[in-house]
Amino acid sequence: MTTVLTTPESVRELLAALAERQMAAGETPGAPAPDPVNLPMIRHWTAAMGDRNPVYTDEEFAARSVHGGIVAPPAMAQVWTMPGLGGERSPTPVDDVLAALDEHGFTGVVATNCEQTYHRYLRPGDRLVPATRMTGFAGPKRTALGEGYFVTWEVTWYASGEAVNSMVFRVLKFRPRERKSQPGIRKSYPLRPAVNRDTEFFWEGVRKGELRIQRCARCGELRHPPGPMCPRCRSADRTHVTASGVGTVYSYVVHHHPPVPGRETPFVVAVVELPEGVRIVGNVVDCRYEEVGIGMPVRVAYRRMDEDLILPMWVPRES
Amino acid sequence: MTIASAIAGIGATEFSKRSGRSELQLAAEAVFRALDDAGLPPSEVDGLVTYSQDANQEIAVARETGIGELSFFSRIPYGGGAACATVQQAAMAIATRQASTVVCYRAFNERSGRRFGQPDATIGGEPSSQGLEMSWHVPYGLMTPAAWVAMFARRYMHTYGAGSEDFGRVAVAMRKHAATNPAAWFYKRPITLEEHQASRWIVEPLHLLDCCQESDGAVALVITSLDRARDLRHSPALIAAATQGAGAGQMMMTSYYRDDMTGLPEMSVVGRKLWEMSGMSPSDIQTAILYDHFTPFVLPQLEELGFCPRGEAKDFIADGGIELDGPLPVNPHGGQLGEAYIHGMNGIAEAVRQIRGTAVNQIKNARNVLVTAGTGVPTSALILTTP
């Protein structure tokens, strides 16, 4: 990320100026296709696509057809100049613009349009050379994915100097909505608790490694799950105690099906009875699910689910 | 109740996995069939009651069916716990002259549309009282109805020495009943206890065959005064008692913090009220429609309602107690495990058929039929009787 102080307006101007320069640069040739148009690659392609058109692979049929011989599927246009596994992508005028967008936080990318025009059918032996020019830059625009810029470029493929195919390609470079979803950071855990002023003390305790149980400040009644009023003495004055962190399994289930977002199946959920006199629900982890049983001694353990959420869970303990 | 009321008409769509039509169309079709069954025109209806979970507003159903003005409409919360309470609301409206003819309905594409059994990551997301309640469970992945019920089932097994086969016998009986019911999804498809035991785990200790099916369909009921019902097409099913109930410390499916996890205190609440209102006792009931979205909760229902002592439901069932020739035939239509899952409304329709004497698996001399609604949630129940 750049450390230069920027405003949205200055970013827009900077990007627009760069785009102008790159569009003015015109067409930049890329590396020639590693192989000429050839029957084996056509055969792989048609087999994968399920395309049984005989003009692509059947020499006899093709010879008698309007083409007078084997031709390549037009939609293979781009295939011939793909860099392939481990190949180097040739630089194009668009690269600097995409990199600048990344640098300013427009890290998301999605292709929106692909328009190919075929001036003639390609034949085995044609050796293609691509050339790319940047043709459009628009934004910032609000889109369903987030604020972003549309970048358009055109590739023309030449065979012995003759323009045979061309392609207009457009992408949206957008600023992803979730600011925290930077690469390398775990996705946010989908099963989040609702928290309000009556329950916040519990989750605050979890973040500090404390298992907190609501206690009535007037009559001392312990209560879980907590609530705003003491049902015994009507007091709204409440405090909490920190539980010892041990308990025993009162009941449990092993979830197999259906799949649960954010979870690998099977997993164990238990009702745990605490010596303080309340019950609490949580996962039993760090043991095989076949080993869990009613009466099993457990102790609390805290597991980080993502950047913001820690859940109290339960692990086996020696009785 | 000052003015006695009765169920005078029942109607349903076919029960399927893919209705191919909107939920509103299903509702309208069921309402028309129920009114035709009663022999009443839509213009006679002045009240509508449904579940708060139903996606079809009362006014939309009224528009589609040509029901004109409405003087009464209400909705019952807590999922399938609403079933019998729709009838209770209708009866109360008639008793207090808020309405003269009330239609209760439930319509959904629960298989081809939103499936209740699939995890919904957003259910714990709102800081409403229900969102906060769910937030003690959902973050741990405890978020499907099967899982919520399984937690009770495990404790029940531990306390009373019950096994998975004891739950399996409920499924086998329901599928046996459905096998001779042409309206049932599992018509002619009975299962064995071995098949139950071999079916895959959903949430241990629940197998797949402990879980009711998912269905598309609709059921509607027409309720009117007993006097009016006597003049209609079928012999009336008198509402002898209808009531709602929530237990102390009640939660939605997760009442794990009460003293005991082996019972259904809310079913005890409605049971006591049913016997008090009707003047009956369990021995007066010839057949019962017990809510069977998951097999384990059929056992504590039998116990809470007084059909057998606590902890002995497994023996009552193993002795054939809930089968068609047993002392208390349960769900002669096959229940939600066998016929269809219409959130309990199809069970009320079956109770009416038993009272009329027109059920496919008719119980001889069925004079009094008890029906329960959703279990694990605030619930409701009713007793229908021959007038």
Place this chain on the structure above:
Amino acid sequence: MRTLSQGQIAVGTDLPELSIDLTPTMVISTALATMDFTPVHHDVAAARAQGSQDIFVNILTTMGLVERYVTDWTGPEVMITAINVKLGVPAYAGDRLVFTGTVTAESGGEYTVEVRGRVSLGDHAVGTVRFRPPGESA
């Protein structure tokens, strides 16, 4: 193998639907046959790590399948002159891609077919394919 001639093609004609099961084999073999070795098209873990639910069809394959959809119907000897595609939701492995199409225009012997490729999430690709039937000089 017959190819439709000009007289056999009418504006307004609907093409027969083509349904393609996007098996992992399909997604991976097409990605590699188009020389696209980006991991999101063949490596489930890599696809999930960048937030996708599974591996998905690459753009070069989308273009190829749109072309195949039209030439499966016209027969082999038409001349494809252009394919313009607006890209929509990803086509993930395990999904099904269903193409529908209609002949919408004819001008100077060149026909335009509007094509729509849908997956369970919505439109994957919407666009046009232009072609000339045999016997028509360009």
